[in-house]
Amino acid sequence: MKRILAVMSLLALAACGADGEPIQPSMNANVGLGSNGVSGSTGVDFVSGRVTMGVGVGL
Structure with missing residues (x-):
């Protein structure tokens, strides 16, 4: 899980546009409740x- 967060952080930093026009990242998160329990994704x-x-990653 720590590796995934580290990679996502690096991608967000790289996408900010060090060379040229900055790129604004957007984040989304979902939480679901079903017969198999609670699930989440980001x-x-x-x-x-x-x-x-x-x-993205699903939990």
Whole structure:
């Protein structure tokens, strides 16, 4: 879990645009309740023009 958070943090930092126009990342989180219990997921999306890159993890 720590590795995933470290990678997501590095991606968010890299997407801020050190060379050129800054890219604003957006984060989303979901929590669900079903017959199998509680589930959750989180992700970060980076949009640059017509290109979108997303990174996420489900728990």
